[in-house]
Structure formats: C-alpha cells, structure tokens
Amino acid sequence: MSSSITRRGSILSGIGYYALALMATAFFAFPIVWMTLSSLKSDADISAYPPRWVFAPTLESYRKLFTELNAMDALINSAFIVCLATLFAMIAGTLAAYGLARFDVKNKNFIAFEVLSIRMLPPMVSVIPLFIIAKQLGIFDTPWLLIAVYTLNGLPFVVWVMRVFIQEIPQSIEEAALIDGCSRFECFWRVTLPLLLPGLAATMVIIFMFAWNEFLLASILTSSEARTLPVIAASSIKAKAISWGLGSAAGVLMSLPIVVLVLLMQKYLVRGLTLGAVKG
Amino acid sequence: MTVSLEGLPVATDRAKRAGERYTGMILLAPTMIIMTVVGLFPLLHSLYMSLTGYRPSDPDKFQGFVGLANYADAVSDAQFLHSILLTLLFTVLSVGLSLTLAVLLALLFNVRLPGFTLLRTIIIVPMLITPIAVGITWRIMMMPDLGVLNYVLSLVGIPPQPWAGEKASAMASMLLVDVWQWTPFMFLIIFAGLSALPKSPFEAAAIDGASPIQTFFMVTLPMLKPVIVIASLLRIVDAIRTYDTVYIITRGGPDFATDLLSIYLARVNFRFFSLGYGAALSWLTLLIILAVVLIFVKYTGFMRMVNEKEAR
Numbered sequence: 405m406s407s408s409i410t411r412r413g414s415i416l417s418g419i420g421y422y423a424l425a426l427m428a429t430a431f432f433a434f435p436i437v438w439m440t441l442s443s444l445k446s447d448a449d450i451s452a453y454p455p456r457w458v459f460a461p462t463l464e465s466y467r468k469l470f471t472e473l474n475a476m477d478a479l480i481n482s483a484f485i486v487c488l489a490t491l492f493a494m495i496a497g498t499l500a501a502y503g504l505a506r507f508d509v510k511n512k513n514f515i516a517f518e519v520l521s522i523r524m525l526p527p528m529v530s531v532i533p534l535f536i537i538a539k540q541l542g543i544f545d546t547p548w549l550l551i552a553v554y555t556l557n558g559l560p561f562v563v564w565v566m567r568v569f570i571q572e573i574p575q576s577i578e579e580a581a582l583i584d585g586c587s588r589f590e591c592f593w594r595v596t597l598p599l600l601l602p603g604l605a606a607t608m609v610i611i612f613m614f615a616w617n618e619f620l621l622a623s624i625l626t627s628s629e630a631r632t633l634p635v636i637a638a639s640s641i642k643a644k645a646i647s648w649g650l651g652s653a654a655g656v657l658m659s660l661p662i663v664v665l666v667l668l669m670q671k672y673l674v675r676g677l678t679l680g681a682v683k684g
Numbered sequence: 685m686t687v688s689l690e691g692l693p694v695a696t697d698r699a700k701r702a703g704e705r706y707t708g709m710i711l712l713a714p715t716m717i718i719m720t721v722v723g724l725f726p727l728l729h730s731l732y733m734s735l736t737g738y739r740p741s742d743p744d745k746f747q748g749f750v751g752l753a754n755y756a757d758a759v760s761d762a763q764f765l766h767s768i769l770l771t772l773l774f775t776v777l778s779v780g781l782s783l784t785l786a787v788l789l790a791l792l793f794n795v796r797l798p799g800f801t802l803l804r805t806i807i808i809v810p811m812l813i814t815p816i817a818v819g820i821t822w823r824i825m826m827m828p829d830l831g832v833l834n835y836v837l838s839l840v841g842i843p844p845q846p847w848a849g850e851k852a853s854a855m856a857s858m859l860l861v862d863v864w865q866w867t868p869f870m871f872l873i874i875f876a877g878l879s880a881l882p883k884s885p886f887e888a889a890a891i892d893g894a895s896p897i898q899t900f901f902m903v904t905l906p907m908l909k910p911v912i913v914i915a916s917l918l919r920i921v922d923a924i925r926t927y928d929t930v931y932i933i934t935r936g937g938p939d940f941a942t943d944l945l946s947i948y949l950a951r952v953n954f955r956f957f958s959l960g961y962g963a964a965l966s967w968l969t970l971l972i973i974l975a976v977v978l979i980f981v982k983y984t985g986f987m988r989m990v991n992e993k994e995a996r
Contacts, residue, residue, distance in 0.1 A: 421795050428789055429803045432810050432868060438832060439813075439821040455832045492718075500715035507708030515712065522723055524973055526925050528949045529966040532959055533729035534722075556722040559715055588707065617814040619928045620946075624954070634816040634928075641820065641932060648824050655817030662812045667805065674876040677869070678914050682876055 442652035465649035489554035497562025505570040558611035568680025569603035606672030633658040734963035741957035754964035786870035819932025877911030
C-alpha cells in the first residue's frame with residue numbers, strides 16, 4: 405500500500421520534472437526557432453499579424469542575402485580571417501603554454517597573468533589606435549588587420565587552457581622519450597602533441613567561435629573589402645525598415661557553423677571555457 | 685607518483701645541461717611579439733591620446749598635449765557617470781539572475797531522467813548564436829505591434845508591452861536578452877561542476893536527516909563555490925563590455941535608458957570624434973573593470989583557490 409503511494413508520488417514528481425525541463429528548453433529554444441522560421445518567410449508572411457506559424461517556406465531571404473548584401477564575400481572573408489587567426493593563435497599559444505609548463509622562465513606567473521589580462525581589455529581602448537596605425541600602414545580594410553587582432557584576442561585562452569592540459573601530461577613520459585634519444589622537438593611532436601589533441605581541438609573551437617562572432621572590432625576596422633558576416637548582418641538592420649527576413653537569414657547563416665562545430669566538441673567545451681579550471 | 689614529483693627539478697637541471705636554457709624564452713617569443721605589437725603598442729598609443737585634445741573633426745580646436753584635462757572632464761561628465769552606474773547595475777543584475785537560473789536548472793537536470801541529455805544540449809545553443817543575430821531576432825520578437833512576444837502575451841490575456849521601445853521597460857528587456865543568451869553558459873559550467881561532486885557528503889547529509897533545502901545550502905552550495913566563482917568572474921568581465929545586442933536593439937535609447945559604457949564610448953569616439961576624450965574614457969573604463977575584478981577576486985578568495993590548485 406505505502407509503496408504504491410510512493411511510486412505514485414515519484415511518478416508525479418517525474419512528470420513535474422519533465423514539465424519544468426520542457427518549459428526551460430522551450431524558453432531557450434524559442435528565439436532560435438523563431439529566427440529560423442523568419443528566415444524562411446516571405447516579406448508578407450513576416451509582417452503578418454497575428455504571426456503565422458504555418459506558411460509556404462521560401463529561400464527568398466537567403467537569395468537576397470547573397471545578391472543584395474554580398475554575403476558570399478563576407479562569408480569568404482569571415483572564413484579566411486577566422487581560420488588564419490585561429491591557426492596563428494593556436495601555434496603561438498601552444499608553444500608559449502609548453503614553455504610555461506615545462507621550462508624555467510623568469511617571471512613565469514607574471515607573464516601568465518599578463519596574458520590573461522588581454523581577456524579583460526575593453527576593445528574600445530585599442531580600437532582607435534589600431535584604426536589610426538592601420539591607416540598609416542595601409543592595412544586598413546584588409547583581412548590582415550583583423551587576423552592580427554583576432555590572433556591577439558585568442559592567445560590568452562590558448563595559453564591558459566593549453567598550459568593546464570600540458571601540465572596534466574606526466575613529464576616522465578617525455579623524459580622516457582628523451583632518454584631513448586629523441587630530440588626535444590621530436591619528443592614534443594611525437595609524444596606530447598598526440599596526447600594533447602582533445603585539448604587542442606576544444607580550445608580551437610572556442611577561439612574560433614569568439615573570432616567568428618566578433619562584431620565591434622570588425623565593424624570599425626573594415627569598411628567594404630574585408631567586411632565579415634556579423635558586419636553585413638548588422639547592416640541589414642539599417643538599410644530598410646522591413647528587412648527582417650534578411651537579418652534572420654544572416655543570423656542563421658552565421659550561427660549555423662558554430663552550433664554544429666561546438667556541439668560536436670561538447671565533451672571538452674566546459675574545460676576550455678573555464679580556462680581549464682572545471683572538468684566537464 | 686614519486687617519479688613525477690621528483691621529475692620537476694631533475695628536468696630543469698637536465699634542460700640546463702643540454703643547453704636548453706633559452707628554449708623556454710624562444711617558445712614564448714611569438715606570443716610576446718604579438719602581444720607587444722598588436723596589444724601593448726595600441727594601448728600605449730591610446731594612453732598618450734588620452735592626454736591630448738585630439739579631435740580630427742574639429743581642426744580649429746587645440747589638438748596637442750592637454751595633460752589630465754580629459755580625465756578632469758570625465759569625472760564631471762554626467763552622461764559618463766550615468767553610463768557607469770547603468771553598466772554596473774546591468775552587470776550585477778544580469779550575472780545575478782543568470783547565476784540563480786543556472787543553479788536551479790543544474791539542480792533540475794541533475795535528476796537525470798531519460799531524454800534530459802538532449803534537452804540539456806538544446807539549452808546550451810543560445811550561447812553559441814552570434815550576438816548580432818541574437819539582437820536581430822529579439823528585436824523582431826519584441827516589436828510592439830507585430831512582435832510574437834506580445835502575441836503570446838495576448839493569448840494569456842496580458843496587455844501588449846512596449847519592451848525595448850519605452851524608457852521604463854528598455855533596461856529590463858535588455859536584461860532579458862542577456863540572461864537568455866548567457867544563462868546557458870553558466871548552466872553548462874555549473875552542471876559540470878555539480879556532476880563532478882563526490883557522493884559521500886550527500887549520503888552523510890541524508891543519514892543525518894537533512895531536508896533537501898538544508899542539503900542544498902549546507903552541502904551543495906559550499907562545494908560548488910569554486911565553479912560558481914569562476915563562471916561568475918568570466919561573465920562579469922564580459923557583461924561589463926556588452927555592446928552588440930544593445931547596439932542592434934536600442935543603440936542606448938530610448939532617452940539613454942540603456943546607454944551602457946561601451947555604447948557611450950562608441951558615441952564619443954565615432955559620432956563626436958573626440959578621440960582624445962574618448963581615449964581617456966576608455967582608460968577609466970579599463971580601470972573600472974580592473975577594480976571590479978579585483979574586488980570580486982578579493983571578496984571570493986579566487987586567488988587562494990587558484991594557488992591551491994597550482995600547489996596540488
């Protein structure tokens with residue numbers, strides 16, 4: 405008798421948990437669903453009230469995105485800039501992290517903290533000088549300027565996270581390889597690097613995401629040639645009163661790669677996002 | 685175990701003997717060069733500019749060295765002080781609300797019923813969406829006359845809201861957007877922390893007859909503290925710099941109700957072109973961020989936690 409009461413109680417609380425979890429999921433998922441629906445609506449459907457849930461989907465907004473806003477150029481710019489910046493930050497940052505983790509370096513903690521302080525810097529402080537310097541050097545509105553800036557922005561994450569990952573690999577493994585006659589480089593390349601791959605992949609995805617989503621610096625340091633996706637997406641707002649379809653389509657287009665990429669790497673995400681402090 | 689403990693000094697000694705004395709420095713060199721050229725140099729340039737009256741749009745004005753005049757002006761700039769207070773309020777409320785929500789969500793999902801893993805993955809997605817896209821989407825949804833939010837409210841009999849269109853509700857609307865986007869980030873980290881907690885303290889609490897609420901405040905929360913501190917610190921630093929969503933939805937309006945620091949700074953620099961003054965304001969902003977971080981770090985014992993981690 406009493407067991408059937410507790411069973412009924414646990415079924416009821418189970419239903420309660422599901423109801424709460426579904427409500428929370430609906431709250432967080434709804435705007436994304438709405439963005440996707442809006443991107444597939446025609447202009448008439450988008451400005452209809454009450455809002456239409458069922459409509460004939462059209463790719464018109466996406467077509468306009470590529471014809472009117474030059475989304476293809478922006479897509480290529482974004483991909484080129486973000487891939488190179490991520491690559492540079494990964495190489496420089498991992499080397500630095502290896503140096504900090506394995507070698508005697510003077511003022512080690514000071515350097516590590518200095519690297520982290522970049523993370524706190526408001527972009528507004530350095531964007532005007534960068535603008536002026538870039539104009540003088542003739543690299544304003546070229547991809548190289550943004551590549552340099554995004555490399556810098558990614559560095560603190562790479563150094564901090566990779567340092568934690570490298571410290572976790574027992575030094576004795578490397579020593580064994582050194583004794584067996586490997587050079588330092590071989591030892592890093594053949595022994596340490598393969599063990600670091602999950603950490604490298606997670607860090608890479610995170611700094612890729614930061615650079616891909618960045619808007620403020622990109623909007624000021626480019627004008628027409630090197631514009632990235634967030635910049636042209638923001639320009640869809642200014643152009644006409646009703647370009648919501650265009651804005652939504654741009655939103656879906658630029659968010660999709662990150663969502664796919666990150667969800668694939670979900671397992672290592674927490675570790676990277678917390679600078680290695682929390683295990684996921 | 686003993687091998688890896690002894691390994692540290694031995695490795696350094698051998699590194700020295702093998703002529704690897706400078707290898708560490710060489711490995712750090714690319715990072716240091718990038719940091720100096722792209723990071724430090726513009727920073728010093730900006731510091732110098734903050735001491736001048738540089739304003740390219742106004743060639744009649746004195747453009748040279750003015751000492752600390754810009755900083756003196758900033759202290760009595762009512763608009764700047766308004767932005768500081770607004771930004772601090774926004775940061776405290778946004779981080780506080782998303783932290784509370786995230787802890788509740790983490791507790792809920794820790795029940796681990798079938799299907800919860802999928803729902804958890806869906807909840808994480810907002811933090812991955814480009815902030816500009818978040819701004820566009822919420823602006824569409826918050827349109828007072830055509831927006832879907834007011835439509836949903838009308839279905840349950842609530843009158844339409846002005847959302848970001850009116851002074852009284854604009855700040856709350858921006859908080860809603862920020863909490864929506866960043867609660868998933870807090871949730872992801874806190875859930876991971878919660879999953880990694882040892883079981884025995886909870887068993888002990890159950891044996892001692894602690895109520896679920898007692899268990900939460902006496903056992904769960906203290907053990908989660910390090911994770912909460914790290915997640916909050918990362919969020920605080922980013923919330924103070926919030927720009928993209930506000931730029932898309934309100935541009936600081938209506939009537940400066942959402943005029944956060946970064947929005948005001950952008951206006952001084954790119955609309956008024958008071959670059960000298962703008963640089964001074966940027967430096968003051970940087971100092972405010974540093975102060976907030978230091979206070980937070982001191983108050984929560986963050987450095988002690990980091991040092992303990994390093995020592996282990």
